[in-house]
Amino acid sequence: KTLTGHRAGVTCVSYSPDNKWIASGDAGGTIKIWDVDISLEGDNLIYSLEDHSSTIRASYSAAYAPDGKHIVSGSWDNTIRIWSVETRETDLGPLKGHTDGVCSVSYSPDAGQHIASTSYDHTIYCVDVPDTIRIWDAKTREPLVDSLSQPDGIFTSAYLPDGKLFAARCNDRNIYLWGLQTSSHIIEPLKGHSGYIDCVSISPNGKHLVSCSTDYTVRIWDLETGKQAIPSLVFHRYFQTHSVAYSADGKHIVSGSEDKSVQI
Numbered sequence: 001k002t003l004t005g006h007r008a009g010v011t012c013v014s015y016s017p018d019n020k021w022i023a024s025g026d027a028g029g030t031i032k033i034w035d036v037d038i039s040l041e042g043d044n045l046i047y048s049l050e051d052h053s054s055t056i057r058a059s060y061s062a063a064y065a066p067d068g069k070h071i072v073s074g075s076w077d078n079t080i081r082i083w084s085v086e087t088r089e090t091d092l093g094p095l096k097g098h099t100d101g102v103c104s105v106s107y108s109p110d111a112g113q114h115i116a117s118t119s120y121d122h123t124i125y126c127v128d129v130p131d132t133i134r135i136w137d138a139k140t141r142e143p144l145v146d147s148l149s150q151p152d153g154i155f156t157s158a159y160l161p162d163g164k165l166f167a168a169r170c171n172d173r174n175i176y177l178w179g180l181q182t183s184s185h186i187i188e189p190l191k192g193h194s195g196y197i198d199c200v201s202i203s204p205n206g207k208h209l210v211s212c213s214t215d216y217t218v219r220i221w222d223l224e225t226g227k228q229a230i231p232s233l234v235f236h237r238y239f240q241t242h243s244v245a246y247s248a249d250g251k252h253i254v255s256g257s258e259d260k261s262v263q264i
Contacts, residue, residue, distance in 0.1 A: 001038040005045050006030070012061045016085075017068040021046070025056035031073055031083070051090050053077040060104035060156050065112040065138070072115055072138075074102030080117055082138065097134055097143055104156040110163035112138055118157055118168065133157055133168060133178075156199075160223075161206040169197045175211060177223070187226040192219060198242045204250040212241040218255055235263040 008028035015022055015036075022034045029052035035044045054077035056062060062073045070091060071083045079094035080102055098119035108114040115136045135144045157166040165177050174189035175197060195214030202209055208229055209221045217232040218241060235241065236257035243256040255263050 001044070003034050003044055005032060005043070008055075011055070011057050014063050014071075016064045017066060023062050023064065023071050025062045025073060027055040027057060029054050029056055029075055029077070031056065031062055031071065033085075033088075047088050049073075049083050049088065049090075051081060051094075052079070054101070057101065057103065060106070061102065063106055065107050066109060067112065070112070070138075072105045072107060074105040074117055074119075076101035078102065078119070080105060080115070080136070082115075092138075095136055098132070106157055106159060106166075107138070108159050108163040109161055114138060114144060114163065116157045116159065116166055133166075158200055158202045158209075160202055161204065167200050167202065167209055169200055169211075171196060173197060173213070175200060175209070175221070187223070190221050190226060192228060192232070193217070195240075198240070199244050201245045201253075203246050204248060210244050210246065210253050212244045212255060214240045216240065218244055218253070220253075236261065 006026045008026040010024050010026050012025045013022055020036055022036055023031055025031045031049040033046045035046055052073065052075040054075050056073060056075050062071060064071055069085050071085065072080060074080050078098045078100060079096055081090050081093035084091035098117065100120040102117050102119050104118045106116050115138050116133055118133050137144055157168045159166045167175055167177050170176060173193045173196060174191050176189050177187055193211065193213040193215055197211050197213050200209055200211045207223055209223055210218060212218045216234060216236065218235055219232050220229045222229040235255050236259045241255050241257045245254050252264055
């Protein structure tokens with residue numbers, strides 16, 4: 001079934017934890033909540049959230065809390081908002097601190113106590129590549145870590161299952177992991193890709209990370225040693241791979257590429 005109603009291009013989509021609703025954000029700054037039931041007659045739209053004053057541009061800019069009661073969103077108005085699913089209004093925010101557009105937001109898996117956000121801050125150092133991460137307390141709106149910066153750019157973050165660490169795609173072809181309490185790197189950067197890193201995903205058990213790059217490879221990293229767990233995988237030879245993800249049981253990896261195929 002096709003869900004229609006956005007007045008601008010759709011930039012991000014996210015399922016609720018119970019898979020009953022979908023939140024979708026658009027370039028006009030609006031988030032729409034949809035009922036997933038495809039047997040419904042007529043419109044599946046439940047309501048719209050419209051407090052952001054600028055575009056919700058990136059594909060990681062809206063996410064449900066683990067309990068499904070809140071939605072976090074980031075916008076090019078430089079702010080983050082936490083919305084109540086029950087009241088359908090901004091419950092917390094706008095969270096201010098970023099000085100440029102927010103391009104990703106994610107809840108920690110520990111009951112959603114923390115939110116990580118990445119932004120296009122400090123663009124004097126790199127053009128169109130975000131280079132700052134902030135970590136917020138989801139209840140108090142205060143930043144737990146003022147900022148974690150990489151001059152070569154950060155695009156997205158992914159919490160580990162214990163909620164203590166997260167990884168970020170960086171424009172210097174390396175991947176970094178920080179400790180939330182220390183604001184410092186936990187292990188040495190994951191080095192090996194010869195092209196820009198497009199996507200990272202954490203295994204469900206938190207022991208491995210998979211990354212894909214413009215060097216045409218998919219790499220699986222051991223997060224204890226900081227080394228590759230197996231030799232590089234070339235699923236899409238001569239075509240760039242832009243997206244990778246683990247299956248829920250951690251037994252499979254799926255990748256998507258410019259060769260128009262999805263590989264498992």
